[in-house]
Amino acid sequence: xxxxxxxxxxxxxxxxxxxxxxxxxxxxxxxxxxxxxxxxxxxxxxxxxxxxxxxxxxxxxxxxxxxxxxxxxxxxxxxxxxxxxxxxxxxxxxxxxxxxxxxxxxxxxxxxxxxxxxxxxxxxxxxxxxxxxxxxxxxxxxxxxxxxxxxxxxxxxxxxxxxxxxxxxxxxxxxxxxxxxxxxxxxxxxxxxxxxxxxxxxxxxxxxxxxxxxxxxxxxxxxxxxxxxxxxxxxxxxxxxxxxxxxxxxxxxxxxxxxxx
Ligand code: SAH
Numbered sequence: 607x608x609x610x611x612x613x614x615x616x617x618x619x620x621x622x623x624x625x626x627x628x629x630x631x632x633x634x635x636x637x638x639x640x641x642x643x644x645x646x647x648x649x650x651x652x653x654x655x656x657x658x659x660x661x662x663x664x665x666x667x668x669x670x671x672x673x674x675x676x677x678x679x680x681x682x683x684x685x686x687x688x689x690x691x692x693x694x695x696x697x698x699x700x701x702x703x704x705x706x707x708x709x710x711x712x713x714x715x716x717x718x719x720x721x722x723x724x725x726x727x728x729x730x731x732x733x734x735x736x737x738x739x740x741x742x743x744x745x746x747x748x749x750x751x752x753x754x755x756x757x758x759x760x761x762x763x764x765x766x767x768x769x770x771x772x773x774x775x776x777x778x779x780x781x782x783x784x785x786x787x788x789x790x791x792x793x794x795x796x797x798x799x800x801x802x803x804x805x806x807x808x809x810x811x812x813x814x815x816x817x818x819x820x821x822x823x824x825x826x827x828x829x830x831x832x833x834x835x836x837x838x839x840x841x842x843x844x845x846x847x848x849x850x851x852x853x854x855x856x857x858x859x860x861x862x863x864x865x866x867x
């Protein structure tokens with residue numbers, strides 16, 4: 607599918623995620639490589655690049671990938687970061703620490719929006735999100751290769767996510783930014799018209815008076831409060847039928863005096 611196609615139906619395009627590469631630089635624990643592959647696959651990402659991994663391939667990586675081993679086996683292995691991102695129009699470095707140097711800092715959500723924007727831009731260029739070593743993160747020289755510096759906002763006293771967990775957070779944001787968020791599902795709500803509401807208030811008034819709850823000589827603002835309550839609820843046809851049915855059945859005047867409405 608061509609990325610230049612406008613998205614007419616607002617249907618998210620999975621090919622966008624296909625153009626976003628996750629780059630793990632110097633990963634030390636094969637388990638993290640496997641878990642990162644799994645984190646990617648559940649979010650629809652598929653392009654994994656490994657720069658000088660300490661141990662790869664490795665049985666522990668395959669075990670932790672748990673079903674994402676296809677993605678793991680397809681990973682490209684590079685000697686340098688430069689080679690892993692050579693075809694990328696945008697590289698976003700990730701770090702738990704804010705360093706003093708002046709890289710433009712961006713949170714995961716906004717970084718994901720930028721990545722998706724670039725991946726939708728219409729050329730075939732890729733986007734890379736670059737992750738660092740478990741012990742020491744990315745070197746400054748590696749962050750220099752990145753145009754943006756992504757930080758997942760975390761507890762300042764304990765800011766470092768596990769590598770695969772960081773990949774998971776970013777992969778999730780990429781998926782949502784691509785348009786795969788689940789809109790809150792609400793059933794269509796069609797409130798009844800004003801005339802029906804007036805019918806309810808009249809019926810309510812009669813039954814409240816008949817029951818003795820409302821003294822017509824001293825009505826105070828009871829009906830106004832009830833109007834406020836029911837207009838906030840904005841009942842639909844079915845709810846209105848229930849309310850009217852309840853009033854009929856609670857009416858102390860008995861069957862013969864009950865309104866026919
Ligand atoms: N001690 C290292 C921690 C590295 S954690 C450091 O301070 O940089 C391994 C990798 O996970 C990091 O290089 C980064 O790519 C990612 N990561 C961990 N926590 C993160 C956070 N809060 N925001 C962005 N990336 C994070």
